[in-house]
Amino acid sequence: xxxxxxxxxxxxxxxxxxxxxxxxxxxxxxxxxxxxxxxxxxxxxxxxxxxxxxxxxxxxxxxxxxxxxxxxxxxxxxxxxxxxxxxxxxxxxxxxxxxxxxxxxxxxxxxxxxxxxxxxxxxxxxxxxxxxxxxxxxxxxxxxxxxxxxxxxxxxxxxxxxxxxxxxxxxxxxxxxxxxxxxxxxxxxxxxxxxxxxxxxxxxxxxxxxxxxxxxxxxxxxxxxxxxxxxxxxxxxxxxxxxxxxxxxxxxxxxxxxxxxxxxxxxxxxxxxxxxxxxxxxxxxxxxxxxxxxxxxxxxxxxxxxxxxxxxxxxx
Amino acid sequence: xxxxxxxxxxxxxxxxxxxxxxxxxxxxxxxxxxxxxxxxxxxxxxxxxxxxxxxxxxxxxxxxxxxxxxxxxxxxxxxxxxxxxxxxxxxxxxxxxxxxxxxxxxxxxxxxxxxxxxxxxxxxxxxxxxxxxxxxxxxxxxxxxxxxxxxxxxxxxxxxxxxxxxxxxxxxxxxxxxxxxxxxxxxxxxxxxxxxxxxxxxxxxxxxxxxxxxxxxxxxxxxxxxxxxxxxxxxxxxxxxxxxxxxxxxxxxxxxxxxxxxxxxxxxxxxxxxxxxxxxxxxxxxxxxxxxxxxxxxxxxxxxxxxxxxxxxxxxxxxxxxxxxxx
Numbered sequence: 001x002x003x004x005x006x007x008x009x010x011x012x013x014x015x016x017x018x019x020x021x022x023x024x025x026x027x028x029x030x031x032x033x034x035x036x037x038x039x040x041x042x043x044x045x046x047x048x049x050x051x052x053x054x055x056x057x058x059x060x061x062x063x064x065x066x067x068x069x070x071x072x073x074x075x076x077x078x079x080x081x082x083x084x085x086x087x088x089x090x091x092x093x094x095x096x097x098x099x100x101x102x103x104x105x106x107x108x109x110x111x112x113x114x115x116x117x118x119x120x121x122x123x124x125x126x127x128x129x130x131x132x133x134x135x136x137x138x139x140x141x142x143x144x145x146x147x148x149x150x151x152x153x154x155x156x157x158x159x160x161x162x163x164x165x166x167x168x169x170x171x172x173x174x175x176x177x178x179x180x181x182x183x184x185x186x187x188x189x190x191x192x193x194x195x196x197x198x199x200x201x202x203x204x205x206x207x208x209x210x211x212x213x214x215x216x217x218x219x220x221x222x223x224x225x226x227x228x229x230x231x232x233x234x235x236x237x238x239x240x241x242x243x244x245x246x247x248x249x250x251x252x253x254x255x256x257x258x259x260x261x262x263x264x265x266x267x268x269x270x271x272x273x274x275x276x277x278x279x280x281x282x283x284x285x286x287x288x289x290x291x292x293x294x295x296x297x298x299x300x301x302x303x304x305x306x307x308x309x310x311x312x313x314x315x316x
Numbered sequence: 317x318x319x320x321x322x323x324x325x326x327x328x329x330x331x332x333x334x335x336x337x338x339x340x341x342x343x344x345x346x347x348x349x350x351x352x353x354x355x356x357x358x359x360x361x362x363x364x365x366x367x368x369x370x371x372x373x374x375x376x377x378x379x380x381x382x383x384x385x386x387x388x389x390x391x392x393x394x395x396x397x398x399x400x401x402x403x404x405x406x407x408x409x410x411x412x413x414x415x416x417x418x419x420x421x422x423x424x425x426x427x428x429x430x431x432x433x434x435x436x437x438x439x440x441x442x443x444x445x446x447x448x449x450x451x452x453x454x455x456x457x458x459x460x461x462x463x464x465x466x467x468x469x470x471x472x473x474x475x476x477x478x479x480x481x482x483x484x485x486x487x488x489x490x491x492x493x494x495x496x497x498x499x500x501x502x503x504x505x506x507x508x509x510x511x512x513x514x515x516x517x518x519x520x521x522x523x524x525x526x527x528x529x530x531x532x533x534x535x536x537x538x539x540x541x542x543x544x545x546x547x548x549x550x551x552x553x554x555x556x557x558x559x560x561x562x563x564x565x566x567x568x569x570x571x572x573x574x575x576x577x578x579x580x581x582x583x584x585x586x587x588x589x590x591x592x593x594x595x596x597x598x599x600x601x602x603x604x605x606x607x608x609x610x611x612x613x614x615x616x617x618x619x620x621x622x623x624x625x626x627x628x629x630x631x632x633x634x635x636x637x638x639x640x641x642x643x
């Protein structure tokens with residue numbers, strides 16, 4: 001991997017981190033209210049995965065989806081505007097932090113019901129059977145969603161019908177506030193996919209290029225009619241489940257260890273060891289933060305969505 | 317000349333599905349046992365033969381079935397899904413209430429979910445508690461979901477086609493005791509009607525009876541029986557419950573001044589309460605307190621004689637008519 005590509009990875013991850021940290025500020029200042037779920041520490045997965053998707057592909061994520069939207073190409077200002085309930089938000093504030101979509105960018109939505117994006121992705125893949133689009137559908141969910149019936153049913157349906165679905169499990173060790181290890185007997189979540197006849201891999205989810213390699217292969221297989229794939233991307237959340245979660249349930253020292261191995265820290269360390277200049281490394285972060293500052297400032301200046309519109313689009 | 321056929325209720329639905337699959341190349345039809353077996357009630361018999369891979373069987377996975385319908389609809393398909401019994405819909409309610417109903421609204425119309433869910437509900441002799449429920453009120457409480465409930469072959473044909481043509485999620489609630497009923501003359505191939513509207517089954521002056529589902533037949537019988545006492549009733553069958561034709565009910569009440577609502581679902585929280593609330597809120601003058609006839613607020617036992625003690629009976633309807641009219 002050349003340094004130029006690694007810097008691109010770093011910048012893409014910094015954009016997500018900077019977006020999330022700005023969202024955090026806006027949540028604390030009260031400009032954003034309600035539940036907000038950040039994906040700090042998990043940035044390598046959206047960055048590595050989204051670039052394997054083509055324009056025609058479908059993407060369904062969880063409520064921890066701001067970074068996925070950004071990685072898919074949704075403009076940062078439109079994301080901020082959505083979280084800030086502005087007219088210019090991707091859904092005019094109807095989705096908010098946890099339930100927005102932007103299909104014009106190939107982002108078919110977050111979902112606030114754990115695991116519920118999986119059947120939707122199966123449907124998007126089912127549609128591809130008939131429409132000649134060559135669409136591949138990706139659904140992203142956490143380790144906790146592995147214990148939802150919707151995910152189990154969807155994996156089996158996709159397998160039975162050989163549908164082009166990529167199931168990406170972001171295993172960040174915690175099902176909301178509870179260790180996934182306590183909620184399963186077999187900690188290898190990918191084994192469930194294997195049992196259903198779906199090719200499955202467990203990968204290091206804190207490295208963009210590892211993620212890209214796995215997702216790229218899954219996309220190619222789906223394109224060639226080989227059906228669904230399952231990727232368990234192991235990662236760590238370095239913030240709480242939601243803003244305000246103090247993570248008292250985490251064992252001592254765990255967070256510090258996770259922070260030392262989170263994807264931005266790790267890639268920065270690697271680049272530094274390979275001789276990248278401190279200036280260049282700092283510049284990547286600065287650019288990302290400048291973008292998010294400007295985007296959030298512009299979004300804040302946009303008009304709030306008019307309550308007169310609240311009954312629109314309920315029915316055709 | 318319109319094409320006319322003599323069809324059962326089930327046959328009319330089959331004809332409507334075939335017609336819809338013809339009219340909408342993007343329509344697909346699937347469910348448990350619907351393709352090769354043709355459905356446990358035979359309603360989809362023969363469709364796979366004609367429409368090939370657009371008609372297929374699925375695993376017994378209602379959540380995946382309905383979620384996939386929402387996803388496929390977001391990408392230009394027009395899925396028609398059979399949920400064998402409405403009781404089974406409960407295991408997949410997330411996909412209807414949290415997913416389908418939100419697609420258009422939350423995305424401000426950037427995404428849509430034009431899908432039809434066909435199901436059937438209600439008691440029949442011997443049916444257990446998990447195969448007997450009347451759950452329309454659960455769906456009617458959910459903005460974003462359209463609900464139709466045809467009981468005559470012509471309505472079954474027309475409403476099914478309107479449901480498929482609708483760009484919103486529509487649940488069509490059928491009744492399995494009607495599928496193999498008498499054949500009736502069904503006009504086929506007319507232009508698809510927009511969703512909504514009601515049917516006037518009887519004209520009358522003394523009271524307005526609003527009903528839906530299989531009880532519509534019982535209401536007609538009760539009204540006919542009461543005619544010997546000189547009572548006439550305007551019977552409105554609400555074949556569409558969402559959208560519900562409130563103005564038709566109010567207009568009828570302006571003439572009759574008396575209201576009875578009859579449904580097979582149990583009374584508490586039933587849609588009958590909503591109909592009465594709308595009538596009262598409209599301010600239309602009423603000569604006597606409105607009434608509801610529905611099932612008792614109970615679970616439904618399998619034994620026929622026990623179920624009959626829970627479900628509304630023709631004599632309950634007749635008694636309510638007499639009580640409202642006061643003779």
